Structures are given as structure tokens and as C-alpha cells.
Amino acid sequence: MPFLESWNHLVPISYYRGNGGVKFVDVFDPAEQAKLEAGVKYTATKAAKHSENVIGFCWTDLGAWPLQNMAKKHWVDYIRSLPETAPGQVAYQQFLSNWEGDATDAQARDQAFLKLIAREYFRVVGTAQRKYAPDHLVFGDRFDFNTADTNVITEMLPWVDAIAIQPPFWAPFPKKKLDEIHQLTGKPIILCDFAIRFKDPGKDVTNWKQAEDSVAAGQQYTDYVKAALATNYILGVFWCNPVDTPKGFNKAGVKQGFFGDGMTERAGLHQAGERTQCLPKVADASIT
Numbered sequence: 001m002p003f004l005e006s007w008n009h010l011v012p013i014s015y016y017r018g019n020g021g022v023k024f025v026d027v028f029d030p031a032e033q034a035k036l037e038a039g040v041k042y043t044a045t046k047a048a049k050h051s052e053n054v055i056g057f058c059w060t061d062l063g064a065w066p067l068q069n070m071a072k073k074h075w076v077d078y079i080r081s082l083p084e085t086a087p088g089q090v091a092y093q094q095f096l097s098n099w100e101g102d103a104t105d106a107q108a109r110d111q112a113f114l115k116l117i118a119r120e121y122f123r124v125v126g127t128a129q130r131k132y133a134p135d136h137l138v139f140g141d142r143f144d145f146n147t148a149d150t151n152v153i154t155e156m157l158p159w160v161d162a163i164a165i166q167p168p169f170w171a172p173f174p175k176k177k178l179d180e181i182h183q184l185t186g187k188p189i190i191l192c193d194f195a196i197r198f199k200d201p202g203k204d205v206t207n208w209k210q211a212e213d214s215v216a217a218g219q220q221y222t223d224y225v226k227a228a229l230a231t232n233y234i235l236g237v238f239w240c241n242p243v244d245t246p247k248g249f250n251k252a253g254v255k256q257g258f259f260g261d262g263m264t265e266r267a268g269l270h271q272a273g274e275r276t277q278c279l280p281k282v283a284d285a286s287i288t
Contacts, residue, residue: 004139004164004192004238005047006058010039010125013063015070015147017249022064022071024078026088027121036121037128044132056137057129058164058192063141065118065152067110075117076110091116111151118155126159139164142192145177150184157185162235166193169240170209171220173227182233189233195240195256196221203256204247215268222272 008014012023025032047054064071079088095116101108122140129138140160143153145167153163163185167174182189197208198217211217221239228234239258247253258269 002053002055004055004058004190005043006061006142006192007039007043008061010036011060011063011121013065013071013075014061015064016062017071019072021249022073024073024075026079026082026086027117027124028079028087028091030087033124036124040125040128041132044129047133047136051136054136056139056161057133058139059125059141061142061193062144062147062166065114065141065147066149067107067114069147074110074114076113079113079117114149115151115155118149118152122156122159126156129159137161139190139192142166144168145174148181153181153185157187160187162188162190164192165189166240167191168208169195169197170211171196171224173224175227175231178231178234187233188235190235191228191237193240194224194237195258196224197256200256202254203244204253205256213268214266218268218270218272221269 011025012021015022025035027033027036043057047057064074067074067076079092082089082092084090084093092113095113096109099109099112101112126138126140138160139162140156141152142164144165148165163181165178165181167178178189196211196217197205198211198214199205200214211220225237228237241255241257243257243259243263244261245255245257247255258266258273260266
């Protein structure tokens with residue numbers, strides 16, 4: 001089956017890792033840049049074994065990019081805390097000396113420096129991605145609506161072919177918000193992680209608006225996918241968790257899948273999958 005190659009270990013900033021699990025690096029340090037390139041090379045080399053099935057590459061999932069985020073820490077604070085001789089601290093002090101904004105507006109200052117961090121990060125990772133996997137699509141970092149910082153996404157655009165978005169796990173199709181992202185980026189969008197969650201005892205679905213049961217979820221999913229493919233920019237929709245799996249990062253619970261344990265069917269969902277097996281209408285969503 002075709003698939004996207006993705007990872008969360010180059011820089012562990014996915015906000016769901018929890019406060020103690022989110023860690024940043026000095027992206028201005030040549031030594032750290034070499035590690036990033038080596039990580040991209042490793043993943044691209046591994047994926048090359050299945051090259052005929054690899055659609056493309058995604059990078060960090062739901063990174064703690066915004067200055068206000070669920071991890072309660074951000075990249076600017078990390079760089080600002082480095083020793084005075086660290087490359088990142090040197091870059092930050094140089095930025096401050098050239099900063100022409102309002103000296104009392106710390107938010108604007110930090111947002112401007114976050115933009116420079118993103119520019120350096122995507123330059124390093126994007127260059128390596130094109131070098132080691134030149135014949136594959138690049139979707140870049142995976143964002144949800146809360147992590148899609150405008151300045152960060154803008155800095156990523158030169159290095160990606162399309163945008164990977166994880167929308168909320170409920171219906172209806174959020175066309176207005178996705179239209180805004182498409183207009184901002186000028187790129188096609190793939191819904192890289194999505195599901196309709198429904199009431200299912202013992203499953204990790206408490207953070208989502210839940211459909212009454214799997215049959216209702218299947219109908220909502222059908223309507224959602226049809227609405228997505230009716231646009232001229234949605235490339236496709238991925239269901240989060242094909243099969244029930246344990247919750248990650250050593251947390252208790254079971255993540256709800258499209259199928260139950262052992263590929264057992266869930267009433268209504270299997271039929272929904274059959275109903276949505278149609279070619280996407282994305283003739284105008286050209287990838288450049």
C-alpha cells in the first residue's frame with residue numbers, strides 16, 4: 001500500500017509528548033545541523049527500500065511551534081537560555097541589535113525571532129530532504145489548527161510540495177478554515193491524520209466530540225470525505241489508527257481504530273470505507 005514516511009524524533013517538539021518530553025535544539029549550531037541532516041538521510045535511506053510505495057515525507061507532527069502552546073514552552077525561550085557563546089545565543093543577540101520593532105512589544109519581538117528559527121530549521125531539513133529523496137513529495141511538518149503559526153508555515157513553503165493538516169476529529173468538514181490555509185500557502189492540502197470518534201468504552205476518545213456509535217460515525221465520515229474531495233485542493237484523507245493500538249509515550253489507554261483488535265469490523269465503518277472509494281477531484285490542485 002502507498003504510504004507517507006513520517007517521524008517525530010529529529011527534534012522531539014510534538015506537544016503531546018507532555019511538558020517533560022518536549023525538547024528543542026540549537027538550530028543555529030553546525031553540529032546540530034549535521035545531526036538533523038543525518039536524521040533525514042537515515043529516514044530517506046530506509047524509505048528507499050520501499051520507494052515504489054512511498055508517496056512522500058512528513059516531518060514533525062504537531063510541533064510546539066507557537067509561542068503559546070500546550071507544552072507551555074517554546075523555541076525562542078530555549079535559544080534565549082543558551083550560554084553566551086552558543087551559536088543560537090549569538091544569533092539571538094545579533095537579531096536584537098538589528099530589531100527595529102517596538103522595544104516594549106516582547107510578543108512581536110519573539111514572534112520575529114521565531115520566524116528566523118523556523119527559516120533555519122526548514123532550510124536545513126528541507127535541503128537534506130531534497131538531497132536524499134529528490135524524487136518524492138515533501139509535505140513538511142504536520143500541523144493542526146492550533147499549531148499552524150502563520151510565520152512558521154510561511155517559512156516552510158519553499159521546501160514543501162503540499163501542506164499536511166490534522167483537523168479536529170469530528171464532523172462537519174471544516175471548509176472555511178482549510179480554505180484559509182490553502183489561500184495562505186497556495187499549496188494543496190492532505191488531511192494526514194483524521195477520524196470521526198464515537199462512543200466506545202475503554203478507548204482514548206475523551207478529547208473529541210463523539211458520535212453516538214460507529215454507524216453514525218461512518219455516515220459522518222462518508223459526508224466528510226465527499227466534502228473534502230469536492231474541493232480543488234484536498235489531495236486525500238487519512239484515517240487515524242487503522243486498528244486499535246495502545247496509547248503512546250507509556251500512557252494508559254487504547255487508541256480507537258477504524259477496525260477493532262484483530263481487524264474485527266466495526267458496524268458502519270467498513271461500509272463507510274466502501275462508500276468513499278472514489279477518485280479525488282483534485283485536477284486543479286497542482287503540485288509544484
